Amino acid sequence: MSLLTVSNIETLYFDRIYALRGVSIEVREGTIFTVLGPNGAGKTTLLKTIAGLIKDQPKKGTIEFDGRRIERWSAERVAALGIVYVPEDRGLFRELTVAENLELGLWGRRDNSIARDLEAVFRMFPVLRERSRQQAESLSGGEQQMLSIGRAMLRRPRLLMLDEPSHGLTPQIATMVYDALATISMTGSTILLVEQNARLALRVAHEGIILEAGRVVLQGTAQEIGQNDDVRDLYLGVGEPGTSATGWRLYRKRRRW
Numbered sequence: 340m341s342l343l344t345v346s347n348i349e350t351l352y353f354d355r356i357y358a359l360r361g362v363s364i365e366v367r368e369g370t371i372f373t374v375l376g377p378n379g380a381g382k383t384t385l386l387k388t389i390a391g392l393i394k395d396q397p398k399k400g401t402i403e404f405d406g407r408r409i410e411r412w413s414a415e416r417v418a419a420l421g422i423v424y425v426p427e428d429r430g431l432f433r434e435l436t437v438a439e440n441l442e443l444g445l446w447g448r449r450d451n452s453i454a455r456d457l458e459a460v461f462r463m464f465p466v467l468r469e470r471s472r473q474q475a476e477s478l479s480g481g482e483q484q485m486l487s488i489g490r491a492m493l494r495r496p497r498l499l500m501l502d503e504p505s506h507g508l509t510p511q512i513a514t515m516v517y518d519a520l521a522t523i524s525m526t527g528s529t530i531l532l533v534e535q536n537a538r539l540a541l542r543v544a545h546e547g548i549i550l551e552a553g554r555v556v557l558q559g560t561a562q563e564i565g566q567n568d569d570v571r572d573l574y575l576g577v578g579e580p581g582t583s584a585t586g587w588r589l590y591r592k593r594r595r596w
């Protein structure tokens with residue numbers, strides 16, 4: 340069943356710059372859906388539009404979450420539905436400690452699984468326990484990403500939206516973060532994942548799209564996307580050998596989309 344259905348949305352900045360030109364996605368409950376694409380494609384704009392962070396947008400189209408129309412809702416109302424957005428800059432309170440940042444993830448929760456969930460976060464990222472009294476800004480980039488994902492987990496999201504979680508991480512730490520996402524997915528959260536690292540994202544995702552210049556140029560299962568010749572060449576770097584810079588530009592011109 341579809342948890343999130345985005346239909347034909349158009350998002351503009353300053354009422355004149357089109358960032359999304361009719362984007363549709365359908366994210367099924369319990370799955371990981373990935374949005375891939377180059378710089379400036381509109382990936383972040385898509386997440387922000389869903390999260391209610393761009394005022395009066397989308398201009399056109401609809402966003403349906405769990406059977407309810409939520410386009411142009413305020414960020415607070417969207418968040419109250421259990422939609423958690425982890426921005427690319429991780430959104431941490433840099434001067435607060437690790438423990439305090441995690442506490443913020445628990446804000447508003449009154450159930451009796453809090454201790455268990457905290458334990459699950461520490462099990463997933465043991466370094467957070469070791470550093471719990473340290474200021475968030477003193478953590479490494481990878482540790483900060485773990486903290487922001489751990490904090491998001493404590494909100495028990497129905498939909499977790501992440502913007503480039505592997506950004507700036509070593510391959511080893513990125514793999515660890517992605518293992519965590521797979522675990523979070525298995526515990527029942529649906530995940531909408533924006534990535535530049537197609538290889539990593541396609542490894543965990545079930546379905547996805549490629550976004551270019553505000554349009555969906557390819558959609559399918561992760562397997563279909565990973566096997567597409569253009570994707571292999573442009574995003575996975577496993578296309579025909581010896582493609583020079585010029586060859587690459589030529590190739591761009593004759594690809595299917």
Ligand SMILES: Nc1ncnc2c1ncn2[C@@H]1O[C@H](COP(=O)(O)OP(=O)(O)OP(=O)(O)O)[C@@H](O)[C@H]1O
Nearest residue numbers: 352356358376377378379380381382383384385535
């Ligand atoms: N606050 C803003 N005001 C005006 N234009 C913006 C704003 N934010 C983004 N844009 C423009 O909208 C387009 C899409 O940007 P967006 O940040 O969504 O791309 P992205 O796919 O996330 O790129 P990246 O991979 O570099 O993060 C770009 O052309 C960008 O210049």
Ligand SMILES: [Mg+2]
Nearest residue numbers: 382383384427
């Ligand atoms: Mg972005």
